[in-house]
Amino acid sequence: MQADNITMHISIRAKDLDLPEGFREGVERRLRLALARIADRLAGVTVRIEARDALAEGDARYVCRIAMTPARLEIEEEHDRLDTAIDRAVERALRLATPLGMRSPPPSSNRT
Numbered sequence: 610m611q612a613d614n615i616t617m618h619i620s621i622r623a624k625d626l627d628l629p630e631g632f633r634e635g636v637e638r639r640l641r642l643a644l645a646r647i648a649d650r651l652a653g654v655t656v657r658i659e660a661r662d663a664l665a666e667g668d669a670r671y672v673c674r675i676a677m678t679p680a681r682l683e684i685e686e687e688h689d690r691l692d693t694a695i696d697r698a699v700e701r702a703l704r705l706a707t708p709l710g711m712r713s714p715p716p717s718s719n720r721t
Contacts, residue, residue, distance in 0.1 A: 615646045615703060617650070617653060617654060618654070619637050619653070620654070620656065621636055621640070621656045623657075623658045623662060624657065624658070626658060626659060626660050635668055636720065637665060637705070639699060643700070643703050644699075645705060647703075647706055647707070651679075651680065652678045652679055652686060653677070653678045654673070654675060654719070655674075655675070656673065656698075657672075657673070658691070658694075660671050661687070665709075671688060671689070671690065671691040671694040672694065675692040675698045675701075675702045677702060680706055682702065684701045684705065685698070686698040708715070
């Protein structure tokens with residue numbers, strides 16, 4: 610399956626955070642590629658990104674939350690680098706969705 614043919618809806622929201630131009634499109638592209646194997650079983654994916662103040666002054670922690678429907682699966686990852694928080698959340702989403710019955714069906718056998 611090609612990533613361009615995936616019809617799942619992806620919503621990306623940033624709270625109190627200015628994302629660079631093209632950032633949302635990059636996150637969406639990463640999600641579509643990572644979730645391509647299970648996309649036909651997903652109605653939607655919601656990504657929420659926010660910066661959380663850390664204890665040390667001037668430091669920020671980035672939080673990425675991914676919710677997938679209809680799997681009712683929610684993942685949260687936090688890291689001091691935004692791209693790392695997103696990558697880890699996407700990896701966990703795929704890893705956790707697979708055992709929930711969202712595996713691709715086995716290839717059919719045409720043996721007779």
